[in-house]
């Protein structure tokens with residue numbers, strides 16, 4: 093057993109209100125520089141939709157992630173074999189057109205316009221060339237199903253649905269939507285790291301955060317193609333790739349990442365989990381529909397004495413193991429089985445888990461009337477608006493059972509809480525709902541608490557990996573002081 | 588005297604600059620070592636520039652290095668006229684490929700507003716030097732044929748005399764102007780090399796081919812953990 097600790101994340105999609113506060117927080121902290129102007133390390137997409145960059149899920153075109161023949165894994169883009177002839181021109185690299193050309197406005201035109209009858213207008217200009225720009229699209233132009241015919245209708249996940257279901261999803265009046273906030277998943281089996289010819293990309297051993305060493309990146313751009321989520325970006329100005337760093341400077345100081353901290357819907361949870369790195373390869377070779385389970389198996393129970401023993405042997409400090417015991421990510425993803433990985437079939441094993449949206453039917457129009465007191469509020473999940481097949485394609489490698497399980501449990505929790513707080517659902521019916529959902533009353537209360545009432549401390553359980561503590565884990569500060577004095581990392585020696 | 592400056596002194600000046608600047612640049616400004624790809628900004632024309640150029644120049648460069656390191660092999664290969672012919676034609680073909688690529692690179696740099704934005708003066712120095720290098724190279728091949736043979740008999744001994752720190756310019760002195768231009772420009776190219784994007788050639792990522800697939804870097808020594816609490 094090779095036990096490691098990994099910062100893992102949960103986004104509760106039923107709570108996301110699509111406000112983009114997270115994106116803006118991130119943009120203001122990290123990507124408001126030249127060359128990063130088009131990057132959104134955190135973006136929020138409307139589903140169904142084509143997302144950012146456009147149609148990023150179409151791996152026939154983008155060639156992201158891993159493919160397998162059941163015996164071995166290979167990158168779909170530039171494997172070791174394929175990089176040699178393709179290093180001069182990357183055949184699967186997305187270009188600016190796949191994102192958008194960033195623009196600002198020439199505000200001086202507002203001030204310098206001659207007096208006249210018309211309002212002066214600030215013309216859009218490209219942030220790259222400074223030339224006037226005809227804006228055709230930008231990030232989130234598909235927001236709230238804007239331009240559905242162009243965006244939602246071209247969602248690559250729709251092809252699992254029957255023609256009838258597709259028509260239903262496309263019909264504007266019946267259309268269903270939800271928000272999908274996305275950041276780098278800090279994957280267990282990152283395609284980006286595996287593809288980097290320079291070895292500039294790496295996973296931090298102590299917390300699994302995936303980073304790019306800016307001094308070693310040489311702009312071979314393999315990671316841009318290899319990441320199936322398109323979460324590494326090419327800085328056109330510096331000639332280096334950049335990506336979400338999970339705000340590690342904030343984490344090391346015990347703060348939540350900016351997007352987590354600012355999340356208005358409080359949909360975001362963060363905590364570390366222990367996993368067995370020896371199981372990853374085997375897990376990644378499983379067929380698509382077994383991947384959710386295979387990934388869950390790699391995550392270990394921090395209360396299991398054998399796991400704790402192995403973790404200690406692997407050098408994981410007690411405090412980090414303890415933090416894993418309180419981790420909301422562990423509870424959502426492993427214990428409650430509510431958290432599901434996005435597109436697990438790419439086989440990178442994303443460590444960001446999504447609680448799929450319930451999307452109940454909240455009201456029904458009858459003629460001119462809209463009734464909002466529908467019984468459907470607690471109806472069977474099959475009647476929820478998003479077809480299970482669609483959610484299964486997104487969150488379970490096509491295994492609809494996993495989605496159904498997560499939705500049923502969420503629904504049961506609602507029924508149970510309705511029984512407890514309002515009382516118009518009988519004990520028997522509520523208990524029956526819980527039993528069917530494989531959930532105990534205690535678990536239901538826990539889920540309810542973490543979902544609805546959670547405080548900052550409940551949502552973000554940040555393991556103590558502050559740098560000064562990390563130092564203590566290797567050397568006793570007292571020993572270090574007597575050997576090296578202060579202010580030195582190495583012993584001060586005459587040279 | 589002139590000849591001595593160009594073929595007996597310039598190479599040393601250039602090599603000193605080359606080594607000091609590349610090494611110091613790597614040590615102090617590793618961030619600046621990048622291929623500075625512009626494929627992101629323009630993805631179609633890019634193929635027709637970068638690919639022919641690189642395939643062309645790498646083969647041609649390989650030929651030069653071979654002539655330098657194994658002149659005897661080249662000479663014995665060339666003993667047969669048909670084989671000499673094959674070598675010459677191959678060389679010219681790849682040189683033309685390089686030229687086509689380079690022309691496309693330069694046109695692309697001018698025509699796309701986006702790539703113009705990321706093109707520096709240093710880039711244009713590189714393109715100009717490369718253009719002169721490739722044109723004189725093709726000129727030499729066409730007008731002063733059988734270069735693969737006389738490279739081995741004249742230039743290789745001269746280059747080795749440089750390596751041995753006793754420059755003997757008498758090997759180069761009688762060569763035609765075009766050849767001399769090709770040589771001097773080559774050293775200019777090497778001299779400018781460390782200041783430009785060309786340093787990407789020095790950091791070609793060959794270890795990728797044999798390294799482990801995933802890279803994990805530990806902040807602490809996994810075997811030396813103390814548990815204080």
Ligand code: HEM
Nearest residue numbers: 179180312622623624625626637641644645692713788791
């Ligand atoms: C195996 C060796 C080499 C590799 C892997 C390599 C790789 C690259 C890459 C990835 C680029 C960026 C292309 C882009 O996306 O814009 C590039 C550009 C360039 N390389 Fe190389 N290169 C190699 C050898 C050379 C050599 C020998 C030369 C010339 C002496 C050269 C000259 C250039 C030039 C001039 C550019 C700029 C092209 C442009 O402006 O678009 N390279 N190279």
Ligand code: SF4
Nearest residue numbers: 276277279283284319
């Ligand atoms: S989401 Fe992409 S960039 Fe992030 S770790 Fe996974 S493969 Fe790498």
Ligand code: SF4
Nearest residue numbers: 108111112114355357
């Ligand atoms: S800040 Fe939170 S609620 Fe708002 S869009 Fe981002 S994830 Fe959703």
